[in-house]
Amino acid sequence: MQQARPIPRTLIHLFFVVLSILMILPFLLVVAVSLTDEQALTQHGYQFWPSDFSLNAYRYMLDSPVILFRAYEVTLIVTVVGTIVSLLITAMTAYVVSRPDYRYNRMTTFYVFFTMLFSGGLVPSYILVTQYLHLKDSLLALILPVLLSPFNIMVMKGFLSKLPFEVIESAKIDGAREFKIFFRIILPLSTPALATMGLLIAFAYWNEWFNAMLYIDDPNKVPLQLLLVRTLNSIEFITANSDFAQQLGIDLSHFPNNSARMAIAVLAGGPMLIVFPFFQRFFVKGLTVGSLKG
C-alpha cells in the first residue's frame, strides 16, 4: 500500500499533463496558423511551427481598427454591465426561492423551472424585443435576453439553501432587515458561488452573437463575436453555394483567408484567456474564505 502510492500519483500527473496538452494544442495551432504566411498554408497545410512567419493576417485585421475596437468596446460594456446586473438579479431570485419560510417557494421555483423546458421561441421573443420593448439597435437587446437564466438560478438556489437558516434568524434577532441580511450576510457568505456564476455569465455574454445578429443593424453596435461569426458564416456560405457565387460573379479573392480567420479567433478569444486566470484565483480564494467556520 505504501509502496504503491507514488506510482498512481505520477500516473495521475501524467494523465492530467496529457489532458492539458490536448486542450492547449488546438489553441496553439490556431495562434500558429494566424502567424503563418497564406502561401505556406496552402502548400504545407496547418503547422505548429510556421514554416513561413508572417504578420499579414493581423495587419489585415487591424487595417480597419475602428470596427474592431468598436466591437471590443461593445462586447466589454455588455459583458461587464450584463454580468454585474445578471449576477445580482440571479442571486436575489435564487435567495428568495431558497428561503424555507417563503410561502410560495415551490410555486415560484416551478415557475422558474418551467421556462427551462418551454420557451416562447424565436419569433415571439423577436416580436417582444423589437415591437413591444423597442430595443432594436440598443445594447439593452444584448443584455436583457440573457439576464436571467433559470439554470443559473437553480444552481444558485442549490448553494443558498445549504446555508443554515439559523444565520438569517440570528441576523433578524440582531435587528437586520431583509435587504441588510441579503447584502451583508448572504452575499459575503456565497462568494464562491457568485464567482462561479459570474464566470459562467461573463462567458455567456462574451460569446453571445445570436441576439446581436437579430437585433443589431447599426454597424457601431456590433459585438466582437458577431464580427467573427459573420466572417466565418459568409465564407462557409459562399463555399457551400458556389453555384450562386459563380452565377452572380461574387469575387472570392477579397475574403479573408485562412490565417486571417485564425487571427480573428485569437483577437476575439484572447482577452478571455487573460481574464480567466484572474477569475480563477478569485474563485479559489472565494472557495476557501467564504465557507462557514466552526
Place this chain on the structure above:
Amino acid sequence: MLKRKIGSTAAIALLTATALAACGNNNNGGNNAASPSASGSSPAASSASATASSGSELKPVELTWYYPLNQMQPDQQKVEDAVNKIVKEKINATVKLKPVALGDYVQKMNTVLAASETFDIMWTGYLIKPEELVRKGALQPLDDLIEQYAPALKADMPQYMWDGLTVDGKIYGVANQQINGSRYGFIIQKRFADKYQLDTASIKKMEDIEPFLEKIKQGEPDIIPFNGYYNTVLHDATYWGVPGLDDHFFIKSGDPTYKLYRYPEEELNTFRLASKWYKAGYIYKDAATAKMTDYGAKGQIAVDFQNVLKPGVEAEVKGRNGGNDVVIVPISDWFTNGYSATTNLSISRTSKNPERAMMLINLMNSDAELYNLISNGIEGEHYTKSAEGFITPTADSKYRPNMDFIFGNVFNSYLKEGQPKDVWEQTKKINETAELNPVGGFKFNSEPVVTEIANLNAVWGEYKKGIQTGTLDFDKTWPGLYEKLKEAGEEKYVAEVTKQFEEYLKTSGLKKIIA
C-alpha cells in the same frame, strides 16, 4: 330612464362622429393619392429644387431596405448619407439601409417576416425566393405600383423576367437586370494555353480537353490540371434540364411528348469522365475535401469548368486565378430557363409607403449615379474613374460591397477595369437571344414531398463532391448510391414530379391532349 336615453344618444353621436372622421380620412387619403398636385402649396415645395418637381409635393417618409452583403462595409454610413442626399432630392424620402451578412440573411429575414416587422423593401432572389415569401403572405403585389410609378422600367425589362416574378397572376418583385443565361465551358490560364499551343477552336465537347490536361500533367508538376465538375450541365445537344428540381430531371430537345428522363446516361457520363480524370491525376487528389478556391487564387489550377461564361468574365476571374490572364473556351451556346427570380427587389406587405418604396426601386434601376454610388461607393474616395470611364477601387477602399446585382439594374453600372466596353450591350443581347428552355416555366410545388427532398439532399450531400471530383469511382459508387437514394424516397419524389409535370404540360398547352 332619462339617463339611459342621454347615454344612447351620446353613443350614437359618438359613432356618427367617428364614422364621419373615418370618411374624412379616407377622402383625404384618396385625394392625396389621386392628385398629389392638390396639396402642392406645402412648404416643402418652395425649398425643393426645380429638378424634383414630382418630389416636392410628396411628404417626407423614411424607407427601410434589407439586403445581404458578403461583408459589412466600414464606410456604410458615409455612403448611406450620400445616397440619402440623392433620394431626398428626387423623391423626398430617406432610406435606412440595412445590410445583413449573407450567411445570416435567410434566418434574419425569416424572423423579421414572421414577426411582421414594419419595413419597406427587401432583396429577394436565389436564397429566398419571392414565390415562397408570397405563399407566406410576406410580399405585396406590385402590378399597379409598377404601372403607375415605373412604366419605363416595365417596358425596358424583357417580358419573361416579369413572368418569372409572377405568382398566381400577380407580380411580386422587380428584377435587378443582369446576365440571364448560361453558357458553359472551360476557363484556361493563358500561360499554359500558349505554352502547350492549345487550339481552342478544336474543343467542342468536354472530352476534347483531355490531351491538353495530359500535357500539363507531364510538363507542370506543381500545377493542378483540372479543378473538377462542380456544376451540373443543364443543357446539351440532346437534353434540357427541368428547372426548379434537383438538377437530375431532363427532357429531350425537340421531343413533342416531353418525356421525363431521370439520371440519363449523358449526365452520368460527366461523372464517369471525372472518375477517369481523377485516376489519371488531372484532378487534385484531395479535391473533395480541400478548399479549391485557395489553389485557384494562387494560380495553381490550369483549367476550370464553369457554367456562366458571360461577357467580360475574363476580367472577373483573373483574381480567382492568381492574377493570371485566362482564355475562355465555351462548349455550348447561350441558353436560359427563363427568369428564375435570381435577384430582385420586393416590397413588404408591412410597408406603410409602398408607392414611395416603388419610386425608390425605380430610381435604383434608372438613376445611374445613385446606383453606382450604392454599389461602388463615393467617387474619388472609394474608387477612381479613368478618362475612358473605367473604374478601379482605391487601395484599401472602405466601401466595396462587390455585389452590384443586389441593388438594381447592373446595366447602369460603371465599367470595371478590364471589362469590354460593350459588355452591357452584349449581355442585353444574350438576354434577348438565348435559347429558351421549352419547359422553363415549370414550377414545382415541393410541399407534398419535403421530407423526401430533404432525405435525397442528405444522400447527395454525402456523395456529391466525391463524384464531382471523381474521387469516388463512379461506376463502383453509383449502384450503392442509387440504392440509398431509393431508400430516401427517390420513387415517391419522381412520382410527384411526374404528376405535377404532366399537369403543367396540360395547363401550359405544351402537350396536346389526345382526344
